[in-house]
Amino acid sequence: MEKAGGNLERVFTVADPLIAGHIESILSERGIHCFVRNRHLVGGAGEIPPLEAWPEIWVDADDAAVARRLIDEVVEPVGPAPAPWVCPGCGETIEGQFAQCWRCGEYPD
Ligand SMILES: [Zn+2]
Known part of the structure; x- marks a missing residue:
């Protein structure tokens, strides 16, 4: 897989684009640059998409550790x-x- 910039790390994958957006805004508020891949899901409403189509949060590799900790704080353990x-x-x-x-x-x- 091609890596944009070569220095990015995926820190979170979730089926729900709303949660992905929530994480994105929390990271942005803390000054962590991030972007969401697969934000717009293809598929019917209520359908669980295949894992590879789930929204993914990517951050700078330097910020990955901090990002993961913030995500742990906001995401309910499943x-x-x-x-x-x-x-x-x-x-x-x-x-x-x-x-x-x-x-x-x-x-x-
Ligand atoms: Zn009954």
Whole structure:
């Protein structure tokens, strides 16, 4: 892959262009020059694009360590997706991000 300027480092990759833009503005506010690759995603709304199409934050290699630390401060650590659960009320399998059964309103045990 060609490197623009030869002295740039990718410090962050995220599926959501909004988050990429947020990181970009935070880094800019701290005086770190950065640019976003793949800002405009191709694909349908709600579709998760392939990893190589995700927006990427690139900074000067000299700023990479500071940039990473700032990004760590603002980005929520992404844990594993919550496990799905089976509703005790109706037996429906509920996605882990839901705290309540969408079908009967029951809560997990
Ligand atoms: Zn239920």
